[in-house]
Amino acid sequence: MGKVAAIATRHWKSLFILNLLVIAATAGKLATSPKVWTATAQLILPQKSGNLDANLGTLGSLRNGDPGFSSEVNPLKVQASILTSDALLEQVLVSDPQKTKFSRLAKYKRLFQVKPQEQSTIISLAVSGSTPELAKGRANNLLQVYQQRLNQLRQADSASRKQFSQKELNQAKARLDQAQRAVAQWKQSTGLVNSEAQTQGIVTTINNLTSVQAQALAQAQASENRIQVLSSRLSLTPNQAIRSLGLGENQNYQFVRNKLAEVDANLVKLRATFTDNHPAVRKLISERDELQRQLQGYVAQAAAGTQVDTTVSTNSDGRATLIQQLVLAESEASGQRRQAEQLQNEIQKLSTTLRTFPANQSRLLELQRQVDVAEGIYKGLVAQVQQNNIDAFDTYPNVQVLDPAKVDSKPSGPKRSIIVLSGLMASIIGSIALVLLLESRNPLLSPKDLQATKFPIVVRIPRLRHSNLSWQVGTETEVEFQRLASAISLQPLKDHRLLITSAIMGEGKTTVTLGLARALADLGFRVLLVDGDFRKAELSRRLGYGREVELADAPRFANEVQQPVSLEGGLDLLPTSPKKGKIVELVRRGRFEQSLAVAESANKYDYVLIDSAPVSLTSETALMANVVPNVLFVVRPGTSYSNSVNESLDQLAQHQAQVLGLVINGVEANSKPYAYRSNDSLVKS
Template identity: 25%
Template sequence: MNDQFAPVPSGSHPLPALGHAGMPIAYAAAAMSEADTQESVLRHYWRIFYKRRYAIMAITAACVGLALLMAMLTQREYTATVTIQVDREAPKVINVGGVEAEGSSNSWNNEFYQTQYSLLKSRSLSEAVVRDLRLADNYEFLSGYRPNDVTDLKALSRTRRFQIATGIVNGNTVVSPIRMSSIIDVRFVSPNPSMAAAVTNSIAEKFIEENLNRRFEATAYARQFLQNRLNAVRTKLEDSERKAADYAQAQGLIKIMSSGGSSGGRSDGSIASEDTLASQDLSQLSSQLASARTARVQAQADLGGAAGGQAAQAATMNPALNALSQQHAELTAQLSKLQSDFGPDYPTVIALKAQIGELDRQTSRERGRVTSSVISNISGKYRAAVAAENGLQARVNSLKSAVLDQQQRTIEYNIIQRDVDTNRALYDSLLQRFKEVGVAGGVGTNNVSIVDRALVPGMPSKPNLRLNVMMGLLIGLILGAVAALVLEQLAEAAVLPADFQRKLGVPLLGATPKLEVAEMDRAMVESKSPLSEAYFSILTSIQFSTSHGTPKTILLTSTQPREGKSTTALALGLGLASVGAKVLLIDADMRNPGLHRVLGKPLGGGLSNLLTGDGELDQFVEPSGTANLSFLTAGQVPPNPAELLSSDSVERIIREASEQYDHVLIDGPPILGLADAPLLSRVAEGVVFVVESNRTRATQARHAIERILAVRGHFIGAILTKFDEKNMGYGYGYGYDYNYGK
């Protein structure tokens, strides 16, 4: 072992940088930065799962076994499926609207189908199926095909059995709509395959039947409602008509239907109106007055400028005048001929002139008679026209007063008549709708049809052994992983090499392997053992912790008892002694001394005696049996060790030991709950913190370190003891393997 560790002369190495409270942050054994040694996330979780692999496997196996057990114990269930089609609108047999709402929007479409799904799961439909199949009296169905429960069911009332059967049907019915279609799969689960098919088909049939019943009931309700409204409106119409007739009779108003106006319409498209008798008389007289006025104007015109023309026309058409004109023309022709032949003095010519003159006189007299007759006739017509016009005008004036009076009295009548017209229009509309609803309700169309009837299933749908095993395996792995993480978090003991610096804030000097108690003694003295190699590696790290090599005085402490602190102190002492250094081991744990047991020596006088001033150092130091290694026991247990350690005697004793020995190793007490270790850290050049792997919690270790730092103790580093790298999930390459070369 001497060739593995040699004393380093003072000043041979530069002083490393110091961190908080003078603690070194760079070491030969921890030269890599924290970022370089930071464990990856995947490896971190892999280490946890590998460490807890037995727990994970146990939980997974338990879950798989439980899944298999449940599959074997679970009752076989069969699922039957019926496929139905639910159209939004029923086929139109007649072009008459029913009472159901119609729509085309997507929201209405979704609402409609959601309603159908709810109806398929309704209690009323389940009750109809129970009545159809008489399931309330089927004790096997009610008991879930468990014979032991049949006896208890027979003691129940039929009403209670009916409720149980309804709940079973409703609870085991599954509605599965096919997306983007009007197809719906309805499933029923039962331990009996025949019953599953029967109930499923009954659900579809009763759904169709209830759908028709709802349509008929809706139509019947609408007809009843319309009938009641018709009766009420008819009564109001009769009352309003009776009121209108009574008022007309009281006021003497006689209404006569006539074309024109705007009161109502006729079948031929003409407009009809109601007028009073006086109004119609006034209208007729007004027409006659207009005709009379026209005749009077025409007669007046004839009497004026047109009289001469009519007289000429009458003369032209007079036979006597025409005969005289013709005779005058003949005599004139003869006169002209004879006069040209015989001259004007010819007797015949003279006679003809006399005849012509007579004819002219007769013609003049006749023309005057005709003109006088025409003028007399026109004057008579004019006077008659004026008389007729005046008579009609007088009658019109008389009727105007009567009509105006009637119009004043007709205002109230028109108000009553409008009420009559409104009631009549409402009555006609309700009557038409009543007829349409009656026709639509009697058609009996349905929008639900069965696409595929349910068949008796040949294979059970539950339990699914493969699915159960897969689910058990998956759940087991998940629960196992969760359990591993929870255990790791709860234990909080994994102060491991990868996260040592991050969790505790002190560098890791090294780790010692976990050995059985029987192997410890042999491993301590065997130079090639993994334990010895580990401690020599730790000594190397300690050597590089200061500028002058290994500190003169080192305090070894831990968070709690039995973390390997005394063993570590002895191993480090043996290592230093093996290279020729003179070493003194001091057992400073005066509450629970243990170093003497490790060395196999009796507990005699020691440190407690020196602190009380009873003797000198040389009187109590004993040889250990190993060259260059001596030890000082704790001595007798004092009543208050902290009081002794707080005195100046501690510093004097440590200084005296440092003068006599190359290195002084102080095996101190645990830190938590005690003031001893912080007091000792003040007189030690460096403090080595011992942490037992998988036992000391990180929070406990941090709290202990903070107590040492609070009194300005100088940490050299920490040692991880009893580290089982394989069971911790590290394996070769991260843990310490000192068997290389053997």
């Protein structure tokens, strides 16, 4: 926002003139716009009264209320187009009392506004005029000419419909006869018998077999799902389950297993009393090992290399029952899959039989379809001819006047709010366009404009609270000026001279000169301030010196400025007075360099700071660069112009000047620095 405000402030004069012109034009428009009265009327379209109901055979039926019967997408819009047509308004214009004022029909059409009302059959009409009588007369004349125009269109449409319908009807009848003859000739030449019943029977059989096949596949899928559930619960495949069931049905295996259980029970009892070395215990252990070997033999024989469940028993309804269900589900799934395959084979055979029907049957069906289509088209055209006879006003109905033309006693125009709003929009858009145009010619300086130039020193000076610097002892000096002075002290300067300048006025070069001089003096250097702006003498005026005089000749100027004035300890001023005349000759002929030499001879200065005029506004500043080649260039965000800065730097470069540093003046400070006084006393902040 700050940049936008700065740009607008730069061009305030142009913006003021533009907006003044817009205000004047708006006021003139309000004063000169004539009054306008509007006559309003309403028209209504009657409903259709036809009662057509025609059967078109295979193409359906045709009735009055069916969508698409009328050729009009929206009858109200059709009537509105007729009301605003050129042919109709040309007839109205012929009898208009002010017809000589309208050189073009398009201008006259703006007086008429036609608006169909949504969800109704009413058309609103508004006609403008410079007097109430004229507006009402134009509206009545329009309605009269409109009725006449409807009659003309209705008669022309009726004639063209009859001619077109009769021609199309004859052509449709000829196409129907031709299609019927083609069917009769095909049947006679091929002797083809209609096999629709047989085809229908085969299709029905295929559908039934497909249904049975789908049912068999569904049952097979259900059985397979049941197999998966039972296998998951048993953790056995069907093959493993069958072998486990066989193992459970082995009487010898069950006997040995029960015997092993008895031996284990007796062994537990004996071990509670005796050790394993006792003869009875050892006998039971030997018997248990023998029984386990027999069980393993039975299991290996039943498993045949697969995993089996050795806990299955036929004496209960536990896992044995689930295994029996698993075996039964597998048998059912296998049988249902074979049944589905057999049904698929039957379906393929019937489909092959159906495809082997003679191609003549397909040709016969195509010819019969052409007959049906031709018959439907013929019946439709007959129905349209009947419709033309039933409703002669279908396309161009007899529109009735619902409300006659009437005029309000108060004028309807001009719309002052619209004129004022248009003026406001013109002011805003014009101001933006003008600012963009002016800014594109000479935009504000941006960081990108200085990227091509390398500066040994770049210092940012914050915005000062006071534009003038006081030179009394104890005045605060900004830390940034101290940094600038320290950077300058590290640079080798020819003759200890430094030219401080800028591109245009208002960039703060004089303030920077004063701040740098005071900072150098605080560092212990002896500094001479030189006012090199002979036209304005801003430095001398700010420090209380300088009065405007006429420049008579160069020798007199040399005698005026050669004596420095002491400002404070270590800081002197070589003032000048604002002058008029050929100032550039003073620099070109060496008078300026002579005055510097005389001033420097009086005291030995460590630094000589010359505050010059802006480079782009004068020619003597560039000439001074030949005497003082070291330049400190000052720019100010929101004030410096890109073109002026670049042109000034180019001009200094052409005069062999060395831009020692860039000072960016007037930036926003992020924090408040410490400040120091010249008497070395610390000021708390």
